[in-house]
Amino acid sequence: MASSDRIPTNLRTLLILEVLGRSDQPMTATEINEQLGLPKQTVHRLCVTLEENGFIARLGHSKRYQIARRLRELGAGLLHNSRDHIARRQILKDLATSVGETVNFVIPETDGMRYLDRVETDWAFRIQLPIGTNVPFHCTASGKCFLASLPPKQRHNLVQNLNFERMTSHTHVSAESLMEELAGVRKLGYSLDREEFLDGMIALAVPMTDKNGRFISAIAMHGPTQRLSIDLLVSQVDLIQEAAKRLSEVLFSA
The missing domain is CATH 3.30.450.40 (GAF domain)
Structure with missing residues (x-):
């Protein structure tokens, strides 16, 4: 994968969705980033944005994300x-x-x-x-x-x-x-x-x-x-x- 500083922001969002979509289990932002190697704050921020807009959702009250209705x-x-x-x-x-x-x-x-x-x-x-x-x-x-x-x-x-x-x-x-x-x-x-x-x-x-x-x-x-x-x-x-x-x-x- 290309260096994280050369990955456009919109592509970072797609990569997060791709990782989560491949997984058969809900994942934390940290687990998602283990496959991406992006700045931690960036991944957490993008996950929150995706959650706020209905593409991903938390599993109950945990920190684990799963795909949601819009995705x-x-x-x-x-x-x-x-x-x-x-x-x-x-x-x-x-x-x-x-x-x-x-x-x-x-x-x-x-x-x-x-x-x-x-x-x-x-x-x-x-x-x-x-x-x-x-x-x-x-x-x-x-x-x-x-x-x-x-x-x-x-x-x-x-x-x-x-x-x-x-x-x-x-x-x-x-x-x-x-x-x-x-x-x-x-x-x-x-x-x-x-x-x-x-x-x-x-x-x-x-x-x-x-x-x-x-x-x-x-x-x-x-x-x-x-x-x-x-x-x-x-x-x-x-x-x-x-x-x-x-x-x-x-x-x-x-």
């Missing part, structure tokens, strides 16, 4: 509007054609999972969850896929603080039952929604990761129980996982 929205916007958007759409279209149902590209946010992209099925009877829809973590395939990807301590802390709103008679309403299922999701490599979010809808999701194995999004397939079964969903796992692999290569190979 997540920035990342989501880059994914949506980049030149790779066309390639992503084509991969999702190919997958939707192969499985014959709606497929979704779903990203985690503070309060749940957001549908960033989707390709609808050609069936006249379908369940519509438009782009931009926000859904809970605890009762959706994509949400459970994300939760299962977290390190054990972070997963436990997040699950313990979820609002276990009962959406249907199948919804998890306790941290204990959800944690038990998440352990299975990690082993299987995919997650299921067994009419937990909407009566009459089932879904399956797999993780899409970056080149370092970090969760970026869920690739999900859903449809009505009148046409789909859990067994039929599971039979499509290989196709969905292959699409997730192709997407990761498109987004992170360069």
Whole structure:
């Protein structure tokens, strides 16, 4: 890296965000600077500025920072509007054609999972969850896929603080039952929604990761129980996982 006195101020801010974005754990300003070698006061000042403007946030009352709403929205916007958007759409279209149902590209946010992209099925009877829809973590395939990807301590802390709103008679309403299922999701490599979010809808999701194995999004397939079964969903796992692999290569190979 260039000498710290030759790094422009605006680039220093980006480097701080880059370090924090690469980490799977919240970091103090001192820990961030261990990778940058900038003047201590500069890093602390820039972290405070980023916090005040909603790009990063403190973990509780600690001195550790984690990414916050505006940085997540920035990342989501880059994914949506980049030149790779066309390639992503084509991969999702190919997958939707192969499985014959709606497929979704779903990203985690503070309060749940957001549908960033989707390709609808050609069936006249379908369940519509438009782009931009926000859904809970605890009762959706994509949400459970994300939760299962977290390190054990972070997963436990997040699950313990979820609002276990009962959406249907199948919804998890306790941290204990959800944690038990998440352990299975990690082993299987995919997650299921067994009419937990909407009566009459089932879904399956797999993780899409970056080149370092970090969760970026869920690739999900859903449809009505009148046409789909859990067994039929599971039979499509290989196709969905292959699409997730192709997407990761498109987004992170360069």
